[in-house]
Amino acid sequence: MLLRGAPSFSASWFVDFDWPFADMIEFINVSKAFGSKVVLKGFNLKVNEGDTVSLVGFSGSGKSISLKKIVGLIAPDEGTIRVDGLDVQSLNRHELYELRRNVGFVFQFAALFDSMTIAENLAMGLLKAGGYTEDAIRERIEESLRLVELEGFGPRLPSELSGGQKKRAGLARAIAFRPKYLLYDEPTSGLDPVTTAVIDRLILRMRDELGVTSIVVTHDMRSAERISNRIAMLYDGRILEEGTPEELFRSTNPIVRGFVDGRPELVEQGNRELQGLSPDGSMP
Numbered sequence: 001m002l003l004r005g006a007p008s009f010s011a012s013w014f015v016d017f018d019w020p021f022a023d024m025i026e027f028i029n030v031s032k033a034f035g036s037k038v039v040l041k042g043f044n045l046k047v048n049e050g051d052t053v054s055l056v057g058f059s060g061s062g063k064s065i066s067l068k069k070i071v072g073l074i075a076p077d078e079g080t081i082r083v084d085g086l087d088v089q090s091l092n093r094h095e096l097y098e099l100r101r102n103v104g105f106v107f108q109f110a111a112l113f114d115s116m117t118i119a120e121n122l123a124m125g126l127l128k129a130g131g132y133t134e135d136a137i138r139e140r141i142e143e144s145l146r147l148v149e150l151e152g153f154g155p156r157l158p159s160e161l162s163g164g165q166k167k168r169a170g171l172a173r174a175i176a177f178r179p180k181y182l183l184y185d186e187p188t189s190g191l192d193p194v195t196t197a198v199i200d201r202l203i204l205r206m207r208d209e210l211g212v213t214s215i216v217v218t219h220d221m222r223s224a225e226r227i228s229n230r231i232a233m234l235y236d237g238r239i240l241e242e243g244t245p246e247e248l249f250r251s252t253n254p255i256v257r258g259f260v261d262g263r264p265e266l267v268e269q270g271n272r273e274l275q276g277l278s279p280d281g282s283m284p
């Protein structure tokens with residue numbers, strides 16, 4: 001359990017009992033608007049232990065804000081996000097901190113501190129958390145860099161790394177706490193196909209060697225097919241379709257087909273159907 005034994009957890013009764021929720025991340029009827037722009041409207045998604053779920057969708061559909069809600073960076077207007085049964089919105093500061101150690105976040109643009117070396121970037125969270133000796137921190141950094149195939153890169157500055165290496169360094173930082181969950185926001189965007197395949201292999205490695213459960217936000221359907229056991233497509237504020245990669249690739253939903261095949265005319269057709277209009281746009 002994520003927070004089992006956390007000393008200041010208010011519902012301490014569950015430390016001694018079996019927590020009745022399975023290990024999972026769950027979005028329940030989540031809605032979110034920014035001003036008059038409604039981004040999520042009754043968004044539901046379950047990610048079970050061991051899953052690697054790719055969350056796909058058009059630019060601006062709300063993928064990044066969905067990930068940020070899991071670690072309490074953005075609050076929903078309505079609905080609940082549960083991690084291992086705990087409502088993220090109800091956590092106090094200490095519990096939220098504990099949650100963030102267990103849910104590693106690989107940011108869309110790596111988000112490394114430019115003036116610090118890669119090792120310092122990785123060490124920062126561990127130092128802040130306390131309880132690690134200098135040797136333990138050094139060991140953890142070396143192991144994390146080895147896992148992302150960046151051995152020996154600790155003394156370098158982020159500016160000395162390529163785009164793909166920066167993404168890997170961001171991943172190394174996210175795994176420094178050995179989290180139970182990993183959230184990847186566009187881990188391969190802007191990378192060439194070979195570097196993309198390297199990152200995909202690392203995502204699989206995190207699953208196999210660290211046993212993490214992941215959500216991967218991506219536009220890249222080939223990546224999604226390689227790395228995930230399930231794909232969920234976010235559209236118009238909710239999950240339009242989810243299933244195995246094979247199921248998504250065989251979908252007959254015109255919007256899913258349009259997204260998978262890059263065919264805007266199918267998306268337009270699907271939109272008309274969603275609005276209850278006939279294929280030519282007139283009322284049926």
Ligand SMILES: Nc1ncnc2c1ncn2[C@@H]1O[C@H](COP(=O)(O)OP(=O)(O)OP(=O)(O)O)[C@@H](O)[C@H]1O
Nearest residue numbers: 034037039057058059060061062063064065066108
């Ligand atoms: N802090 C904010 N204030 C106002 N609007 C926001 C904020 N964060 C996100 N939005 C809006 O919410 C919508 C969803 O944003 P989000 O970043 O989640 O999209 P996305 O699906 O990740 O897109 P992309 O694929 O381009 O990264 C966008 O229209 C965006 O402009």
Ligand SMILES: [Mg+2]
Nearest residue numbers: 063064108185
């Ligand atoms: Mg995004």
